[in-house]
Amino acid sequence: MKIACFHLMPYRDLADDFEKKHKSAWFSLPFNAVADPNKVAQYFNHTLDELTYAAELGFDGVCTNEHHQNAYGFMVNPNMMGSVLARATRGKDTAIIQMGETAVFLNPPIRVAEEYAMLDCIAEGRLIAGFPVGLGGDYSYSYGMAPIEQRARYYEAHDLIKKAWTADEVFAWNGKHYQLPMVNIWPKPVQRPHPPIWVPGNASPSTWDFVIKNNYSYCFLTYFGAKGAEHMVKGFWNRAEELGRDRNPYRMGFLVPVGVSETDEQAEADYGHAAEYFYHKGLHLPEQLLAPPGHMTHSSLTHLITKRPFPPFEELKTMRFPQFNERDFVVCGSAKTVTERLLHIIKTLRVGHLMILPQFGSLSHEKTMQNIERIAKNVMPHLRGVWDNEGWEDHWWPKTCKPAARAAA
C-alpha cells in the first residue's frame, strides 16, 4: 500500500460572505478583489512546508497538481513545486508525484517531456509522471484552446512525449495538432524507459480505456466521496478485466480529504469550517464554467445529461460538515475511526495508491501540520499492510524508492 500526501494550494482566507458577493471562485474571480499577495506568498511556502513535513514523517509520495485562475487551488506550474520538493527530500524514498503538468495547456507539449525529465534528474529517479487530460475550463477559458479538440490533443501530446522520452534518434513530428522539425530533448528522464505514468480522472470511460490499454495507473479524483464512487470504480475494474488486465490494486489511486482529531466528537470543531469552506467556497462556481461546450465527447455528454451521475453543485451548498463526513466526502474523526473508514474505502475500491488531502479549504498551517503528524503516526501504519497478503507488485512506482517499513496493521 502506498500513501501519498496531496495538496491543492487553495486561498485559505476568503471572507465568510465570499460566495454571496462573488459569482464564482473560478476563472472570473479577479485576484485583486479578494486576494492578498503576501498571504499567497505565505500559502505557497506553507504548502511546501506541509508536503515536506509529510515526506519527513514517512508519506510515500508528495503530490502537486495544476489549475488556473481560481481561489480553489492555483499551483499554476506544479513542476516548480515539484522541483522544490525533489530537492527538499533528496536522499529519501519519497516519490515526487506530479498530477500533474498538463501537456495540452502547453505548446509545444514536449515542454512537459523536458520538465518531467529535468525533474526526474533533480529527484534522482523518483518522479511519477501524471498525465491529466486537464480541466476543460482551464484549457479553454484560461488558456484559450477550443474545447472540442482537447482530448484529441491530449492523445497526440501523450504519444509525442513518450516518443520524445524514449527515441534514440532525433525525429520529426508531423501530427494533426503539433508539428516539430527536430525532437531531441535534453535531458531524458533518469528512469528508463520513462517514469511511471499515472492518469487522474473522474470516471470517464474513455480515460479508463486509455489508462488500461496503456497499462498505466488510474487516479480517481472525486469530490463526492468514496460511497458515491463505488459504482464507478467497479466499472473501472470490470473494464480492466474485459481488456485482459489483472486486479492489481496499484492500478487504482483514490483521493480523500482526511482530518484526524483526538476524538470523533472533536472532529467537527477541528475540520468543520475547513470542509464547509472547501465545498461552499472553493467549489463555488457555475457548473457551465467547468466544462465548456465541446469538452466532453457527444456520448459522454449524453450520458451525463440523461443519467446525472453526480449531485448538482448547488446541492453542496446546502450540506454541512456532518453530512460531508457521513457521506465520506471528507473522512474526519479520531485516528481509530479514520483508520477504519479508510481501510473500508481502500478495500471496497481496491485502492493501492491512497492520496490523502490533509489541507483542505481554510485549514490553517498549524492545524494542517498537526493533522499530517496524526495521520502519519496514528493512521498510516495501520494501512500499509493492506495488500501484503495478495502479493502484488507496484509496477507504477519509481524503482529507486524503497518501500516504507511496514508496521503491523
Place this chain on the structure above:
Amino acid sequence: MAEDLQARGAGGGLRVETEPSMKNITQKVVPVLNGRLDITVNIAGKGKPLLYLHSAGGYYWDDFLDSLADHYTVYAPHFPGTAPGRPNDIDLVDNLWDVVLAYDDLLDGLGLDKVNLVGHSFGGLLAAELAAQRRQSIDKLVLIAPIGLWREDAPYTCASWCALGPDEIMEVLFHDPAHPRVVRRMTPPAGEEAAALWQVHFIWTLGCTAKVIWPIPDKGLKKRIHRVTAPSLVVWGENDKLIPPVYAQEFGRALPGSEVFMLPACGHEPPLEQMERLRDKVTGFLGA
C-alpha cells in the same frame, strides 16, 4: 481533484425541434470536401435560391425562415456535427477555412450558380467569409448580427455565450425573454428524456460551432471582407447585449455601399423578437 468537475457540462438550452410549419421541408444530404463530409440541408419554399446559415445555437426552422420560403427556395444547412445522428462529423473540419470551402462546395453540390445569402450571428461570419470567397455566386448578402470583427472598446469572446448559465442566456440573448416566439424556442420539450437530449444537442452545437472561432471570433475576416462584391444589408437589434450593436457600423464600414438597419426592442435574435420587421426589410432588400 477538479477532474470530476469537468464531467458536468454547460447548462442552458435552445430549442432544437423545428416549429410547426405549413411548409414542406425536405432534407438533402450533399457530399463536400471531396466526399469527406456530408452536409445535411433543409430545403423548403419556391422561387430564387436563398442559402441561410444558422447561428451558434443551431439550425431551427422558425417563422422567419418560414416567411422567407414564401418568396424563395430556402436552403438551410446544418453546421457539421449538428445534424441529427452525426455528431462526430465535426471531426472532419479543422478550422474556419475548411468550413468556408465546405460551403463553397455545397453551392456546387446543390447546383446553385447564384444565391442570396443570409447568415445570423455565427452564420453571419460564415456568410461574410463565403461571400468574400465565392464572389461570383452571391447575389445579395444579408448579415444579421454577425460576429467576426473586433473592436477594443466592444470586446466579446466565445465565453460571452458559452460560459452563460440558463438564466443568463435568457437575459443576455433577448430584449424580451417573455416574447412568445422566444418562449416557444427556449422551452424544452415535454418529458425528462426529451428535455435532456434537447439540452445535449444545444451544448454539443455550441461546442461544434465554437471549434472554428475559439476563443475570439476575430479570425481574419477583416483581411478578407473587402473582397465581398454582393450588395449587402447589415441588421442589428438595438438592444443586443451579446454582440454590441456598435458592430453594425463596423460591418457597414467594412462593406462599402451596404445598408445598416437597426431594429428597436430587439436583442441578439431578430428572427424571434422582430420577425415581421426583419422579414419585411430582408424581402424588400432581396427583391422578388
